[in-house]
Amino acid sequence: MTTQELASSQENMSDTTPTTAPKADLDWPNLGFGLHKADFSIRHTWKDGSWDLGVLSPDENIPINIAATCLHYGQACFEGLKAFETKSGDVVVFRIEQNAKRMINSCEKILMEPVPEEMFIDSVFRVINANRRFVPPYGTGACLYIRPLVIGSAPQVGVKPAGEYVFLVLVTPVGPYFKTGFKPVDLIVVEDIDRAAPLGVGDAKVGGNYAAGMRATLRAKEQGFTEVLYLDAREKKFIDESGPANFFAITKDNQYITPASSSILASITNKSLMILARDMGLEAKRRPIGVDEIFDFAEAGCCGTAAVITPIGSITYRDRKVTYCPDGKSGPISAKLYDRLRAIQVGDEPDVHDWVRVVPE
Numbered sequence: 001m002t003t004q005e006l007a008s009s010q011e012n013m014s015d016t017t018p019t020t021a022p023k024a025d026l027d028w029p030n031l032g033f034g035l036h037k038a039d040f041s042i043r044h045t046w047k048d049g050s051w052d053l054g055v056l057s058p059d060e061n062i063p064i065n066i067a068a069t070c071l072h073y074g075q076a077c078f079e080g081l082k083a084f085e086t087k088s089g090d091v092v093v094f095r096i097e098q099n100a101k102r103m104i105n106s107c108e109k110i111l112m113e114p115v116p117e118e119m120f121i122d123s124v125f126r127v128i129n130a131n132r133r134f135v136p137p138y139g140t141g142a143c144l145y146i147r148p149l150v151i152g153s154a155p156q157v158g159v160k161p162a163g164e165y166v167f168l169v170l171v172t173p174v175g176p177y178f179k180t181g182f183k184p185v186d187l188i189v190v191e192d193i194d195r196a197a198p199l200g201v202g203d204a205k206v207g208g209n210y211a212a213g214m215r216a217t218l219r220a221k222e223q224g225f226t227e228v229l230y231l232d233a234r235e236k237k238f239i240d241e242s243g244p245a246n247f248f249a250i251t252k253d254n255q256y257i258t259p260a261s262s263s264i265l266a267s268i269t270n271k272s273l274m275i276l277a278r279d280m281g282l283e284a285k286r287r288p289i290g291v292d293e294i295f296d297f298a299e300a301g302c303c304g305t306a307a308v309i310t311p312i313g314s315i316t317y318r319d320r321k322v323t324y325c326p327d328g329k330s331g332p333i334s335a336k337l338y339d340r341l342r343a344i345q346v347g348d349e350p351d352v353h354d355w356v357r358v359v360p361e
């Protein structure tokens with residue numbers, strides 16, 4: 001897509017639902033992290049060397065060849081970000097250019113045509129505008145979850161890149177990822193299942209990583225835990241991340257620490273929390289974290305777009321269990337980080353780091 005074409009697609013942004021449509025009739029404060037049908041998604045095709053302008057469609061289905069590479073060989077990657085309504089009624093997104101860049105990295109890792117950053121942002125804005133009535137009202141704690149996706153769509157029976165790709169963006173209003181919201185969750189360290197290999201694609205947001213982790217998560221849930229904590233696949237000595245989120249801990253001498261690992265997703269939330277922790281006067285470090293260190297932390301948490309900050313109440317490792325929130329509440333530093341991050345994301349606090357963008361109507 002050329003810059004001129006992009007400009008003309010922006011002019012066509014008003015061709016759908018009026019942005020003044022009344023809000024959808026949903027129980028906003030009690031939304032879970034589920035799929036609610038919105039009005040439109042957008043889909044673009046990459047064919048013969050370029051992306052098309054994209055169309056907004058009310059159809060939730062896409063026609064797809066039964067031999068498409070995404071279906072057989074997992075040539076698919078996605079992103080996840082959120083839009084919030086502010087007190088003044090604007091709709092804002094958080095660090096969207098970071099999601100665009102990460103999606104370029106994911107596409108490159110599995111040999112798909114990357115979506116240019118400007119096109120990614122434009123398409124997300126078009127979809128938000130077409131679905132404004134699904135942006136949860138300010139103060140309800142809910143938000144509009146945005147899910148961009150790239151798939152290899154052309155048929156191949158040999159294992160090779162599709163050569164044709166579909167980029168689509170769907171949205172759904174959501175509440176918190178973990179049912180407990182900002183309440184502590186219980187994790188179990190998993191040693192007999194790996195999510196990703198050190199030199200594999202664990203740092204890309206590709207569908208296969210999530211398929212690989214499903215049996216670990218399901219088993220943990222059956223055992224009464226909320227989620228798993230993965231260790232490094234090579235030595236099983238260091239913490240990697242949780243199923244859907246990065247891991248961080250607050251040490252007893254008030255450092256924010258988070259794992260350095262080649263097989264975890266570079267969480268945008270985590271990067272932001274490191275900056276906020278430094279703003280609060282804490283040292284923030286990314287370093288290998290030995291699994292034995294869990295017994296010494298003052299606080300621990302999961303972080304991500306969906307999880308925001310979810311405090312960890314306990315970690316079970318082999319036959320030992322360490323607990324962090326004896327009174328059932330988050331530790332003070334995690335709570336402060338959560339409040340600051342949320343306040344910036346919904347526009348209640350000044351955006352000193354230039355993280356928030358208003359979606360132009």
Ligand SMILES: Cc1ncc(COP(=O)(O)O)c(C=O)c1O
Pocket residue numbers: 080241242243244245246264265266267268269270303304305306307
């Ligand atoms: C495996 C994994 N790790 C970490 C994260 C957190 O990344 P982000 O903060 O960019 O959402 C996610 C997505 O939410 C994830 O799926």
